[in-house]
Amino acid sequence: MPDGFDREHLRGLVTVTQTPRLEIRNLVRAFEGRRVVDDVSLTIMPGQVTCLLGPSGCGKSTTLRMIAGVEMQDSGEIWADGQLVCDTVFRVPPERRGIGLMFQDFALFPHLTVAKNVAFGLSGSQEDKRARVGELLERVDMARHAESYPHQLSGGEQQRVALARALAPQPRIMLMDEPFSGLDNRLRDGIRDQTLTLLKEEDTAVLLVTHEPEEAMRMGDEIALMRNGKIVQQGAPYNVYTRPVDRATVSFFSDANVVRATVNGALANTAFGRFLAPGVADGTDVDIVFRPQHVRIDFDRQGSGPLPTPSDGVAARGVVVRARFLGHESLVEFRMEHDGSLVKATVPNVFLPAAGKVMWLTIPRSRCFVFPASRG
Ligand SMILES: Nc1ncnc2c1ncn2[C@@H]1O[C@H](COP(=O)(O)OP(=O)(O)OP(=O)(O)O)[C@@H](O)[C@H]1O
Numbered sequence: 001m002p003d004g005f006d007r008e009h010l011r012g013l014v015t016v017t018q019t020p021r022l023e024i025r026n027l028v029r030a031f032e033g034r035r036v037v038d039d040v041s042l043t044i045m046p047g048q049v050t051c052l053l054g055p056s057g058c059g060k061s062t063t064l065r066m067i068a069g070v071e072m073q074d075s076g077e078i079w080a081d082g083q084l085v086c087d088t089v090f091r092v093p094p095e096r097r098g099i100g101l102m103f104q105d106f107a108l109f110p111h112l113t114v115a116k117n118v119a120f121g122l123s124g125s126q127e128d129k130r131a132r133v134g135e136l137l138e139r140v141d142m143a144r145h146a147e148s149y150p151h152q153l154s155g156g157e158q159q160r161v162a163l164a165r166a167l168a169p170q171p172r173i174m175l176m177d178e179p180f181s182g183l184d185n186r187l188r189d190g191i192r193d194q195t196l197t198l199l200k201e202e203d204t205a206v207l208l209v210t211h212e213p214e215e216a217m218r219m220g221d222e223i224a225l226m227r228n229g230k231i232v233q234q235g236a237p238y239n240v241y242t243r244p245v246d247r248a249t250v251s252f253f254s255d256a257n258v259v260r261a262t263v264n265g266a267l268a269n270t271a272f273g274r275f276l277a278p279g280v281a282d283g284t285d286v287d288i289v290f291r292p293q294h295v296r297i298d299f300d301r302q303g304s305g306p307l308p309t310p311s312d313g314v315a316a317r318g319v320v321v322r323a324r325f326l327g328h329e330s331l332v333e334f335r336m337e338h339d340g341s342l343v344k345a346t347v348p349n350v351f352l353p354a355a356g357k358v359m360w361l362t363i364p365r366s367r368c369f370v371f372p373a374s375r376g
């Protein structure tokens with residue numbers, strides 16, 4: 001070892017430059033001339049869960065099918081542990097990719113017992129297989145059902161068996177396509193957490209498809225947000241939620257209020273005061289976007305509201321249209337006096353002002369996003 005290098009230091013470098021478990025580069029797939037997957041690249045490390053999140057039809061399942069090898073890409077490459085799995089010339093067949101699959105219609109084999117279902121993809125001696133099946137059924141808490149048949153199990157129990165079956169051959173990579181959507185809320189939370197724990201323990205790289213932001217935030221170390229075949233934003237859930245790249249991204253995660261304004265001297269003037277719009281040319285329209293939970297509500301005091309501040313801007317008058325109790329929060333809708341637009345606000349716990357009541361709304365500047373005006 002040359003002078004000046006110590007082993008510990010090198011070890012640190014090695015972990016930093018760890019090889020991705022799964023890497024896809026510039027994947028493209030078109031159907032009838034339309035690119036449904038359009039230049040998608042992703043990197044997933046061992047033990048990392050990435051959620052591919054996006055609306056129906058944006059190309060999520062097609063992306064997964066190409067990685068699994070049941071759909072062929074038009075261009076782009078798939079790599080696993082630094083080895084080429086598939087490009088347009090070379091192709092490892094699906095069964096040799098070391099990839100586990102768990103899809104929404106995870107159908108177990110109806111004529112096989114739980115234990116035989118889990119053992120299905122395993123090779124090795126009978127004894128080894130029996131041990132692995134026993135261990136997995138234990139871990140998904142289904143050991144007592146080993147000799148049951150699928151029709152004797154509830155949906156959640158079947159799903160746990162399906163998870164054990166997918167994990168049995170110790171896949172390096174797990175592809176999951178809306179695997180929890182058939183379950184009711186109560187069951188789903190438990191199974192999601194259990195699944196995550198198991199996958200992390202096995203150091204599997206996971207690509208999980210969902211169209212529910214809540215599921216993606218709950219499950220993902222990273223979220224890759226997909227729209228019209230492209231990944232529009234990628235990062236930790238907190239970053240994607242708090243630093244959305246555009247208006248559609250805000251709306252995808254939550255309700256969003258939008259105020260449109262024209263920029264003059266790098267400022268957008270609105271009834272809520274001025275907003276900074278640095279670098280935006282004079283005369284350009286911008287959308288000021290803010291979430292209902294960030295609207296501040298003040299009572300009317302003899303015709304006036306709170307005084308303007310630099311951080312909150314100016315208060316604007318609105319009239320309560322309706323208020324609804326949603327359990328952990330209340331949703332109040334206002335008709336703004338200055339232009340008749342609707343603004344939604346949510347308030348923790350119970351807040352149910354009567355329709356017709358006049359109140360003052362402010363928007364904290366740190367909580368709003370200014371984007372170029374979008375159509376629609
Ligand atoms: N074999 C095919 N032939 C033609 N069009 C297809 C084919 N497979 C998928 N598509 C189209 O590609 C687009 C993306 O489909 P995909 O199944 O990847 O969407 P998705 O994001 O998984 O949607 P969902 O959330 O509804 O499952 C859709 O418009 C779909 O109709």
Ligand SMILES: [Mg+2]
Nearest residue numbers: 060061062177
């Ligand atoms: Mg799909």
